[in-house]
Amino acid sequence: MSLQLKATPAAGSTAQGLDAWFIGLGDDFLGRVPADSLRPGMVEGWRLRWRERELEVGVDADFPYSAARVYLVGFAREQAQPHIEKDGKLCLGSKAVPSDAVRTVQVALAEALQLLTENETRQHDEDFREDFGAYWLTWADRRDLLIEVLPDLGGARKTTLARGVRTEGRVFIFPSKDKAGKFWANLTGNAPKRLKETPLISIDPLPAPGRYPDTAAEVWELVHTRSQGGTDLLARLMANTPMEAFVVLAGIAPSGREHYSGLRIRRPLDGSGYPIKRRAIREGIERTEDPRRTLFERFEIERLPTDRLDAGSTRLPEGVQREMSAAKVVVIGCGALGSGVARMLAQAGVEHLSLVDPEKLGWENIRRHELGGRAVGHAKAEALADSIRAALPMVGFVKGYQMTFAAFAREHHESLRQADLIVSCTGEWAADASVELALRQPGHTGAAVYGWMEAHALAAHAVLVGSHGARLADGFDEDGKFRLPVVAGGKPPPPECGGASTTFGAVELAHAQGLVARLAIDSLRKLETGPVWRSWLADATAFNEAEARIAPDWVAARGDPDDGGGLFSGEWTFP
Known part of the structure; x- marks a missing residue:
């Protein structure tokens, strides 16, 4: 019925x-x-x-x-x-x-x-492989021990001997000793005490839940039939007959998504509840047809919930993630605007950041800066680099330089030449001109994004130019005055501006940070090649509160924005 x-x-x-x-x-x-x-x-x-x-x-x-x-x-x-x-x-x-x-x-x-x-009618069977990670989690044997994987550039298509760090309730898996050391130093400030050899084995195709292994024998058979060279790594794992070891099975979903599934391998317990002795578990294996397999099959396994450590893994396609992680970016100016942009780039997957700023953080900065009171009195660039490494320990290289850009260009010329992108957020014409001069030197093939805000953060601009063609200087006169500002009039800044108060805060700043960071990411992804000029305008209420208005020349050139403000985009050209 x-x-x-x-x-x-x-x-x-x-x-x-x-x-x-x-x-x-x-x-x-x-x-x-x-x-x-x-x-x-x-x-x-x-x-x-x-x-x-x-x-x-x-x-x-x-x-x-x-x-x-x-x-x-x-x-x-x-x-x-x-x-x-x-x-x-x-x-x-x-x-x-x-x-x-x-x-x-x-x-x-x-x-x-x-x-x-x-x-x-089996209409959803493909979902077992497409969303393999979720099903593996569903059928995990235990939830109090989590495997967390940092994939290599080869991703789930590559069988390799990874390295693991065991902590209470978590096992971190890294593609190499070097990656493990960097991550652990970023996260804890110390080198890992012990690294466990951990096979990461690419299998194809990924199994459906009914084929998930319950025994070590089933693990061996799955690896034997669905991988290239995976059983050699399992055999190596058993060389010292460990009390405990870990294995990660990796694979590709039909859509190209990468999945990782972790296993705990351990010796069985004896009648007293202790792992059986090495001699006992190895007894008689040499008389078997395949001693390596026989030994492995005597161990017990547990399927463990598994997660990924790499930043941006849920936002960008796999190939784009690898491009972002390989990109080298120099951020000039680590103040209110630049600090947020740098953090956004790291969160988006950029793993090589050089941060340049000569100043120290003051109390007047903390309501709008990425750093807080604990960093007051410290160099902005160095403190920001420390903060990003601790928050995103998978980032490969983040270093702060307490110096001007001109000094950085002299002392670290090769790093600058190798940069894929320079992001200048100083808001100072002299500093930006210095960046443009360096960008135009022979051997530089990267691009630059320049970001700045106008009075009271009522408008923000982001401009992308390359090492040839249009120049940032096209939009400024010889004294560094912007040719087409948005804001006209407005209250003067408070007498103590730069001391006890500022003319804008974090809410107003957020739009500018997103504007600059997005253009930088679009440049790294080759979605924009320049020259590109994007502007963000605040709403009419913000202009009224600041007693300011939209400049007539801006309206004539770019159009009259409605009361909601918003985004404008076009070419970096001037009459």
Whole structure:
């Protein structure tokens, strides 16, 4: 009998109405879930029969302001289906209908039956590999130990001997000793005490949940049949018969997404609860057909939840991530604007940053600067580099230089020449002119993004130019005065500006940081090659509060913005 979803509910309380509706389903209704059998977090539940299967509907204490849950009773990994969790919960997108509890249940059940019907015809089987990481997490043997992987440039297509660092509850896996040392020094300030050799084995294709290994023998067979050279690394892992070791299986989803799945390998325990002795576990293996395999198969395994450490892995395509991580960027000016831009670039995946600023942080900076009170009195560039390394320890190279750009250009000429992009956020014409002079020297092929703000942060600009063609100087007169400013008039800055107060804060600054960082990222991705000029304008309320207006020349050249302000983009050209 098929389940009917249009039974008429009886009037009364939420519980009474739902009970009456379920009873109205007739023989398909199997009764209420006993209180002592309710699933965690559920306060009420009902059981149904559908196509010889048993379903369970549960609601929590927030219902009807939360969605109803639907479970497949008796679900096991051997019967794994797409979009169903380990406890049988169906992953549904249905939402609560607060005004109608019965409708909330009907919507959830309708979506559940549709999913189960589609699974019967195998419409979602590809999802096992496309979203492999989520399914591996669902069927992990334990949740108190997490594997965290920093992929190499070869990614999940490359079988390699990685290095692991074990901490309480976490195992960090790195592609090399060098990467492990840098990450750990960034994160803790110290070198890792001990590195574990950890095979990272590329397998193809990724297995469905029913083929996830439960034993070491199944791990060996999976690696043997679906990898190139993976069993050699498993054998190497067993050379010293470790008490504990780790293995990472890696693979590529149909869409190209990379997935990583971690395993813990350990010696079995003896009758007293201790790992059996090395001699005992190796006993007799030399008399077997394949001693390496025999030894490995005597170990026990646990499937562990696995995550990735690399920045930007959920935002940009895999190939773009590798391009970003290889890019070399120099940020000039680590004040309010430049500090935010530098951090955004690191968060976007840029792993090689040189930060240049001659000044120290003052108390007047902290309400709008990426650094806070603890960094006051410290060099901005060096403190910012320390902060980024600690916050994003996977970043390969972030170094601060307490000096002017001109000094950096003299003392670190080769670093400057190798830079893919220079980002200048000084807001000073002399400094920007110095950057442009360096960019035009023979051998420089990179580009530069210049960012600055106008009075009261009512407008911000980002300009991308290359080492040839249009120049930043085209938009300024010989005294460094901008030819087409946005802001006209306005209150004078407070007498103590630069001391106890500033004319703008972090909220106003955020738009400018995003404007400059986005143009820099677009340049690194070759989405923009310049010359490009982007401007952001504040809304009419901000202009009114600052007693300022839009300059007539700007309106004539770029158009009259509406009261909401917003983004303008065009070429860097002037009459």
